[in-house]
Amino acid sequence: MKRLTLVILAICALIMLAAAVDLPNWADPSSPASTHLSPDFLEQGYGETATPNIVTVVLADYRSYDTMFEAVVVFAAALIVLVVLRRTPRQRSKMVQHRPVREGRDTVLRGAAQLIIPVMQIFALYVVGHGHYSPGGGFQGGVIFGASFILLALCYNLQFTIDRFKEQAVLFCVAGGVLLYAGVGAICLAMGWNFLGYAGLAGILGVSEVMARSHGILLVEVGVGITVFSVMMSLYYDLASGGDLDEGL
Amino acid sequence: MMIDQAPALIIIVPLFVSLVLTLAGSLGPRVAYGLLLCGMAGSLLFSLLALGQVVTDNQAIHYRMGDWPPPMGIELVIDHLSGLVLVLVSACALLTAIYSLRTAAEDNPDRLNHYYALFALLVTGLLGMTASGDVFNLYVLLEISALSSYGLLARGRGPAYYATFKYLIVGTIGACFYLLGIGYLYIMTGSLNMLDLAEIISRPELQDSVSIKIGFSLMILGVWIKMALFPLHAWLPNAYSKAGITTACLIAPLMTKVSVYIMLRIMFTVFSVDYIFDSIAWSQVVIYLASAAAVIGMITALAQRDLRMMLTYIVVAEIGYMTGGAWVANAAGYTGAVYHILADGLMTLCLFMAVGAVIYRTGQTSLAAMQGIFKRMPITAVVLVIGAASIIGIPPTCGFFSKFYLIQGAAQAGAWVFVAALLIASLVAAVMFFKMLEIAFFGDLKALEQEPGGGHGHGSHDGHDGHGALPAVARQEAPLSMLIPMVITAASLIILGLYTKEVVNYFIGWSIPAGF
Numbered sequence: 001m002k003r004l005t006l007v008i009l010a011i012c013a014l015i016m017l018a019a020a021v022d023l024p025n026w027a028d029p030s031s032p033a034s035t036h037l038s039p040d041f042l043e044q045g046y047g048e049t050a051t052p053n054i055v056t057v058v059l060a061d062y063r064s065y066d067t068m069f070e071a072v073v074v075f076a077a078a079l080i081v082l083v084v085l086r087r088t089p090r091q092r093s094k095m096v097q098h099r100p101v102r103e104g105r106d107t108v109l110r111g112a113a114q115l116i117i118p119v120m121q122i123f124a125l126y127v128v129g130h131g132h133y134s135p136g137g138g139f140q141g142g143v144i145f146g147a148s149f150i151l152l153a154l155c156y157n158l159q160f161t162i163d164r165f166k167e168q169a170v171l172f173c174v175a176g177g178v179l180l181y182a183g184v185g186a187i188c189l190a191m192g193w194n195f196l197g198y199a200g201l202a203g204i205l206g207v208s209e210v211m212a213r214s215h216g217i218l219l220v221e222v223g224v225g226i227t228v229f230s231v232m233m234s235l236y237y238d239l240a241s242g243g244d245l246d247e248g249l
Numbered sequence: 250m251m252i253d254q255a256p257a258l259i260i261i262v263p264l265f266v267s268l269v270l271t272l273a274g275s276l277g278p279r280v281a282y283g284l285l286l287c288g289m290a291g292s293l294l295f296s297l298l299a300l301g302q303v304v305t306d307n308q309a310i311h312y313r314m315g316d317w318p319p320p321m322g323i324e325l326v327i328d329h330l331s332g333l334v335l336v337l338v339s340a341c342a343l344l345t346a347i348y349s350l351r352t353a354a355e356d357n358p359d360r361l362n363h364y365y366a367l368f369a370l371l372v373t374g375l376l377g378m379t380a381s382g383d384v385f386n387l388y389v390l391l392e393i394s395a396l397s398s399y400g401l402l403a404r405g406r407g408p409a410y411y412a413t414f415k416y417l418i419v420g421t422i423g424a425c426f427y428l429l430g431i432g433y434l435y436i437m438t439g440s441l442n443m444l445d446l447a448e449i450i451s452r453p454e455l456q457d458s459v460s461i462k463i464g465f466s467l468m469i470l471g472v473w474i475k476m477a478l479f480p481l482h483a484w485l486p487n488a489y490s491k492a493g494i495t496t497a498c499l500i501a502p503l504m505t506k507v508s509v510y511i512m513l514r515i516m517f518t519v520f521s522v523d524y525i526f527d528s529i530a531w532s533q534v535v536i537y538l539a540s541a542a543a544v545i546g547m548i549t550a551l552a553q554r555d556l557r558m559m560l561t562y563i564v565v566a567e568i569g570y571m572t573g574g575a576w577v578a579n580a581a582g583y584t585g586a587v588y589h590i591l592a593d594g595l596m597t598l599c600l601f602m603a604v605g606a607v608i609y610r611t612g613q614t615s616l617a618a619m620q621g622i623f624k625r626m627p628i629t630a631v632v633l634v635i636g637a638a639s640i641i642g643i644p645p646t647c648g649f650f651s652k653f654y655l656i657q658g659a660a661q662a663g664a665w666v667f668v669a670a671l672l673i674a675s676l677v678a679a680v681m682f683f684k685m686l687e688i689a690f691f692g693d694l695k696a697l698e699q700e701p702g703g704g705h706g707h708g709s710h711d712g713h714d715g716h717g718a719l720p721a722v723a724r725q726e727a728p729l730s731m732l733i734p735m736v737i738t739a740a741s742l743i744i745l746g747l748y749t750k751e752v753v754n755y756f757i758g759w760s761i762p763a764g765f
Contacts, residue, residue, distance in 0.1 A: 019463035023436055032449075036439030037320055065314040065323045069377070069389045072264065076370055076393060079271060080400035083363050084410075175271035182264060195257035197316035 049213040051132045059137065060217040064196045068181050071138075071224045075178045078231040082171075085243035106155070113155035120148040128225040132214065138221040142228025149229070150236050158240055167237060167245060170230050177227030181220045188216075252302060255295040256312035256325045259335060260377045262291035263342075267369035270362050278354050278361050282346075285365045289343040292376060296339045300332035304755060311382070319382070320445045326382035330587060330760035334379045334510045337594050341502055342372040344738055348602055349495040350730035352609060356493040357404060364404065368499065371397040375507050384431050384468075384519065385441045387511065391427065391475070394507075395420050398500050405492040412487035419484040423474030426467045433464030434519075443518050451521060462529060468515055476508030476568055479542030486561040494605035497557060501564055502597035506590050509571045513586065516575065522764030526578045535576040536659075540670035542569025547677040551684075555614050556604045559681070560597070563640060566674055567593045573667045574655045580765040582658025587757045589651035592639065592745060596648055599636035599738040603629050606727035606735065622689040625725045628732055630689060635739040637682035639746075642675050647746040654753075 024031035045057040059067050121144075128141030153161040188200030198216025199209040207215065237245055266288030270281055303310060309328035313319065327335065346368070357364040374394025381387045399420070403413040435441060437460050438449040455461055477485040489501050516525050526532055546566025553559040571593070574586030606629045611618040623630045639648035652671060659667040726732065745752065 015463060015466075019433060019460045022458055022460050023433075031436070032439035033436055034439070036449075038439075040321060061315060062317050062322050063386075066383075066386050066389050069386075069393055072370070072373075073389070073392055073396060075268075075271075076367070076396045076400070079363055079367055079370070080396060080403075083360055083367060083400050084403050086360070172272060175268045179265075179268045179272065182261065182268065186261065186265075189254055189257065189261075194313055194316045195254070195261065196314055199316065 048210060049217065050210045051214050051217055053132055053134065055135070056131050056137055056217060056221075060131075060220055061198065061213055064185075064198075064220065067220070067224070068178070068185065068196070071178050071181055071227050074231045075174055075227055078171075078174050078234040081235055081238050085238045086245075087243045109155045113151055117148045117152055120144055120151070124148065124225075124229075128221055129218070131221050132217065138224025139228055141221075142225040143232065145225065146229035146232030146236075149233050153236060153240070158237070158245075161233075162237065162245060165233065167234075170234050170237065173226050173230030174234055177223045177225070177230065180223035180226065184216060184219050184223070252298055255299040255302070256310055256327050256380055257314070259292050259295040259299065259339070260325075260373055260380060262295065263288045263369045263373045263376065267366045267373065270366040270369065273362070276362060281362050281365050282350060282354075285346050285349075285369060286343070288369050289339065289346045289372065292339040292372065293336070293343050296332070296335040296376075299327045300336055303327055303329060303332045307759070320440055320442045323386050324382045324442065325380045326443070327380055328760060329756045330510070330513070331379050333587070333756050333760075334507065334590060335376060337591050338372070338375050338379060338503055338507065341594055341598050342375075342499065344598065344602075344734035345495060345499045348498060348605075348731050348734045351728050352494040352605065352731075356495065364401070367397045367400045368495075371401060371499065375503055378507055379510060382443050383441050384434070384443060384446065384515075387514075388424070388428055388431060391424060391511075394504065395424060395475075398504060401496045401500065402488055402492045404496065407491060408487075409491040412484075412491050416484045416488035419474060419481075423471045425471070426474065427471030430464045430466070430468030430471060433460050433467065437461050437464070443514070446519050447521065450519070450524065456524070456528060465515070465520060465525075465529065469512065472508055472512045472515065473572075476505045476512065476572075477565055478568055478572055479538050479545060479565070482542070482546075482565045482568070485565060486558055489561045489564070490555060490557040494609060498598060498601045498605055501561065501601050502594045505564055505568055506594045509568065509575075509586070509590055512572070513575055513583075517583075517762035522578070522762050532576045532578055536573055536664050536667050539569040539573030539576065540666045542566060542572065543670045543674040544569075544677075547674040547681070551677055551681045554616055556608065556616060556618065557601075557614055559616075560600055560604060563600070563678070564597060566678075567597070567640075570651070570655055570671065570674075573664070573670070574658055577658045577662040577664050577667065578765070579658050579661050580761050581654050581661055583761055583765060584753055584757050585651055585654030585656075585658050587760065588647075588654055588749070588753065591752070592647040592651045592742075595738055595742055595745065596636050596639040596646075599632060599735070599742060600640070602731065602735045602738060603633040603636060606731045607633075609731070610725050610727060616685065616688055619685055619689040626727060627724075629727050629735065632735045632739040634686070635742055637678075637685070639742045641679045641682060645746050646742050647749065648742075650746055650749040 024033075028034070041054055041058055041062065045054045046052055049057050049061055051057050051061075124141045124145035126141075127136040127144060128138055131137030131141070149161060149165065184198070184201070185196040187204070188197045189195045191200035191203060193200035198213040200212070201216050202209045202212035205212055205215055266284055270276075270284060276284075299310060309326055311319070312325040312327070314323045314325065316322075349368075353364060354361055371394050374390045374397060377390035378387050378394065381390060399413055399417050402416065403410055405413075431441070434446060437455065437458060438446055440446050440449060449455065450461060474481045485505075489497055492500065543566045546562050546569060550559045550562035550566065553562060567589070571586045571589050574582045574589060576582075607618050607622060607626065608614050610626060622633070635646065639646035642649045642652040652675065656668055656671055659665075659671065727735070
């Protein structure tokens with residue numbers, strides 16, 4: 001069986017090599033990927049959205065519909081882990097789990113956490129907000145923000161974090177972020193534009209259509225950020241406690 | 250204005266339902282059920298509106314997401330083919346949603362909201378894939394439908410986790426193949442929009458490109474894994490037969506049919522008839538695979554003792570029918586394949602619903618559960634017979650007409666292997682269902698004694714005392730919430746069969762690709 005796998009893998013590798021024969025060179029400026037649509041994005045992107053970071057423009061405006069469903073994928077992940085793992089109190093204590101018991105106060109650990117966490121969170125907000133100008137955006141910022149809470153849970157304990165950020169609130173954020181994203185799209189639709197046509201926000205925000213697109217991008221990035229950070233927490237809550245939400249690692 | 254926005258609303262309505270169901274965690278089960286019904290009904294309504302518009306204007310609707318023109322932005326394309334599949338998916342989802350009142354609540358006493366949220370998300374993914382006019386967007390929605398189906402299937406009983414985990418691995422490999430294929434196409438063309446891709450690929454300088462051929466192969470291979478074509482089908486029977494009753498009714502008819510639709514889209518929209526049947530000369534091999542799928546699937550189904558295992562192997566066999574129809578490369582075969590997407594979606598749904606009702610009432614999943622079914626659950630039994638007749642291909646039902654077109658197409662193409670496979674599969678299906686009905690009518694008494702509790706199980710599952718009613722079996726029809734969608738599905742099998750000519754003339758005839 002193992003040999004068969006190797007043979008199949010070798011054949012696949014040969015096919016891949018064969019396919020590489022007439023691919024354009026790396027970073028070839030005359031390759032189709034660089035000549036077909038990229039010039040349009042680069043030339044018109046800023047003029048149409050007032051956002052200098054073209055990656056963000058493509059991600060959150062031209063292909064915003066894809067990005068919305070990327071956020072939904074993250075949302076679905078949280079939902080599935082919840083459905084599969086989360087146990088109701090009735091079913092508890094069937095499984096014996098070995099979790100390290102931590103006693104005493106870890107002064108150094110907690111002190112360091114107290115120092116780092118606020119900085120992380122502010123940096124995360126910066127990454128979300130600065131996605132218009134530099135690498136960043138909702139996914140990256142959301143991950144950093146979520147990591148700060150996980151750090152809190154690791155340095156103190158799970159219960160400490162759950163007391164401050166209840167499961168219900170986390171779930172509210174999980175769905176709320178995507179709802180913000182899809183809601184922006186629905187508002188545009190209600191204003192007579194197509195779904196996710198941010199120009200429809202111009203009337204509400206009182207700005208030009210180009211600026212409305214810029215603001216629309218920010219709004220959906222915030223939505224993505226909320227979903228990503230809360231999904232990370234939700235996943236951590238369920239995975240660390242085996243679905244019991246009592247005490248974690 | 251509503252009509253203009255219908256293509257987006259088809260997909261957005263179930264998405265919002267899913268989000269609201271997650272947000273409002275503490276709603277009662279009735280509210281959750283109502284919300285789900287509203288969402289599915291909304292999708293069906295907008296699908297019908299969009300399809301109506303396509304038929305009146307006789308041209309495809311192109312909906313620009315975010316108002317960006319197509320090669321730069323993403324567009325939804327609803328034409329005769331995708332409109333038809335959208336209506337099928339949303340109608341099946343609505344029927345399953347109605348059906349789920351009792352079963353979903355019993356399978357998920359604690360997490361009904363989240364279960365329904367995943368349900369709505371799966372439907373969002375299926376509808377989004379069908380409506381999409383962009384290959385990458387299709388991948389994203391493929392992931393959504395696949396992910397939510399993993400979640401739903403894992404809620405099943407017993408070894409469902411293990412079966413789902415296998416499905417997860419295989420499904421992810423399939424999705425990776427598809428993504429890799431898109432990668433090759435993008436490197437060679439610089440575009441992701443289906444129509445734009447089709448235009449670029451048809452240029453003479455790309456006709457002989459190895460990369461594009463391998464890109465095509467990878468995409469098709471990925472879709473084949475997703476739709477469980479014969480040698481790649483091993484994940485399907487286990488994953489689907491261990492699922493909860495509602496989950497099986499939702500996933501088994503729809504996931505594989507939408508995958509077949511994607512295969513048709515890639516073959517005939519992104520690539521062209523000339524490219525597939527001249528530049529890539531696979532069709533002989535694929536027809537053999539499809540024939541093998543049909544025959545082996547049906548024979549394996551015949552060998553099963555478990556009702557749902559049997560149905561899942563029928564699904565494997567039906568996939569063979571549709572694949573063969575698409576690859577015989579003529580108009581009749583294509584018509585048969587598309588018509589069979591509709592017919593098979595409905596008849597698989599019909600059978601899974603009827604069998605689900607039997608399992609719900611008797612509590613057992615083996616063939617023995619069928620004993621005395623005509624006395625205990627007469628309506629369910631009639632529904633089952635209609636579904637079985639359609640699978641076998643008995644005239645007034647739609648199963649006959651799809652097979653008629655498929656055989657016609659295969660005969661025109663001279664693919665006699667496929668003709669033989671279709672006929673043999675029908676015969677085997679007939680044997681299988683007559684065996685089932687024999688048990689149902691005459692109730693094999695020996696099996697009754699051997700199965701512990703089999704004879705007592707009729708009523709006792711529901712809390713009644715089965716002992717008193719043992720000799721004259723009590724009538725135990727399925728609840729109304731299950732009967733109504735079942736009867737509608739069974740009726741639609743016959744109605745679709747009676748209106749075959751109209752369906753083919755008004756819808757499928759317009760979607761036949763140029764070159765046939």
